[in-house]
Amino acid sequence: SAVISQKPSRDICQRGTSLTIQCQVDSQVTMMFWYRQQPGQSLTLIATANQGSEATYESGFVIDKFPISRPNLTFSTLTVSNLSPEDSSIYLCSVPATGDLYGYTFGSGTRLTVV
Amino acid sequence: TQLLEQSPQFLSIQEGENLTVYCNSSSVFSSLQWYRQEPGEGPVLLVTVVTGGEVKKLKRLTFQFGDARKDSSLHITAAQPGDTGLYLCAGNTNAGKSTFGDGTTLTVKP
Numbered sequence: 286s287a288v289i290s291q292k293p294s295r296d297i298c299q300r301g302t303s304l305t306i307q308c309q310v311d312s313q314v315t316m317m318f319w320y321r322q323q324p325g326q327s328l329t330l331i332a333t334a335n336q337g338s339e340a341t342y343e344s345g346f347v348i349d350k351f352p353i354s355r356p357n358l359t360f361s362t363l364t365v366s367n368l369s370p371e372d373s374s375i376y377l378c379s380v381p382a383t384g385d386l387y388g389y390t391f392g393s394g395t396r397l398t399v400v
Numbered sequence: 401t402q403l404l405e406q407s408p409q410f411l412s413i414q415e416g417e418n419l420t421v422y423c424n425s426s427s428v429f430s431s432l433q434w435y436r437q438e439p440g441e442g443p444v445l446l447v448t449v450v451t452g453g454e455v456k457k458l459k460r461l462t463f464q465f466g467d468a469r470k471d472s473s474l475h476i477t478a479a480q481p482g483d484t485g486l487y488l489c490a491g492n493t494n495a496g497k498s499t500f501g502d503g504t505t506l507t508v509k510p
Contacts, residue, residue: 286445325486328443328500334500377442379459387450387492389429 286383287312291392298368305364306395308378311315312357315381318389319351322375324396331376356395368399403427404491404501412507416478421504423489424471430492432472434463437486479508 288311298304308317317334332342332352340353354362365372376395382388404425423432429451432442435443447456448464450474456463460483462475476483489501 289442289494297426298504325503325505327488327502328490330497374411379442382445385448386447388433388445388496389443391447393440394442 286390287314287380287394289380290392291378291395292394293395295396296398298397299304300368300370300399301324302368303364303366304368304375304377304395304397305343305362307362308360308392310359311375312379312383317355317361318379319353319363320377321381322377322394324375328377331363334363365397368397370399373397378389404499405490406487406489406501406504408504409502410505410507412509413479415480415508415510417508419476419506421474421476421487421506422471423473425491425503426470427491427493428469429480430469432465432469433490433498434474434491435488435490437488438484443486443488466508476506479506481508484508487493 290309292307295351311350318326319331322328330343331346332340334340334353334355336358350366353362369394377391380392382390404423407422431448433448434446437443447463449461451489452467454465454467464473484507487504489500
C-alpha cells in the first residue's frame with residue numbers, strides 16, 4: 286500500500302492563527318481526501334483534493350476556512366484558518382488503498398489543539 | 401446522509417475472551433470496510449467485504465457482510481492485548497464516497 290507522511294503530528298495554536306498540514310505520498314494518486322476526527326470518534330470527510338482543479342468540499346466545510354492545495358499527484362496541504370477552540374481535533378489525509386478497490390490508506394494524523 | 405451505527409461503543413474484556421462488534425445501517429452499501437486505529441495513528445484497513453453474506457477471516461478476526469448489504473459484524477476469537485484499539489466500519493456508496501461508523505473502542509486486559 287501507499288505510504289503517507291503527514292506532518293506535523295501535533296501542534297498547539299493560538300486563536301485566530303492558521304495551521305497548515307502537509308501530506309506526502311510515496312506514489313502518484315489521483316485523489317486525496319482530508320478528514321476530521323474527534324479523539325475516539327468517527328471520521329468526517331472535509332474535502333477531496335483534486336490535482337489541477339479546486340478541491341471538492343463536503344456540506345458544512347468551506348474553502349475560506351479549509352483551503353486545500355494539490356500541486357502534484359503526490360502532495361497536498363490542508364490549512365485550517367482563523368482557528369477557534371472548536372477546531373481542536375485530529376486531521377487525517379487519505380488515499381485509495383493499493384490492492385483494494387474500496388478501502389483507503391491513512392496518514393498518521395495531526396492532533397490540533399487551539400488555545 | 402447514510403448513517404452507520406456501531407455497537408457496543410465501548411468494550412473492555414480479558415485476554416482470551418471472544419467478542420463481536422456490530423455495524424448497522426438502514427442503507428445499502430456497495431462495499432464495507434473495517435479499520436483498526438491505535439492512539440496517535442491513522443486507521444489501518446483490515447478488510448473489505450463486497451458480496452451480501454460474504455464471510456472473510458483474518459487470523460482470529462472473522463468479518464461478515466449482511467445478506468442485504470446493510471450491516472456487518474466483526475468477531476474476534478481469543479482476544480489479545482494487541483487487539484486493543486478503535487474499530488471503525490465504513491460503507492461505500494455507488495457514488496464512491498465512504499461513510500464511517502461512530503467506532504467501537506476495544507480494551508483487552510492482560
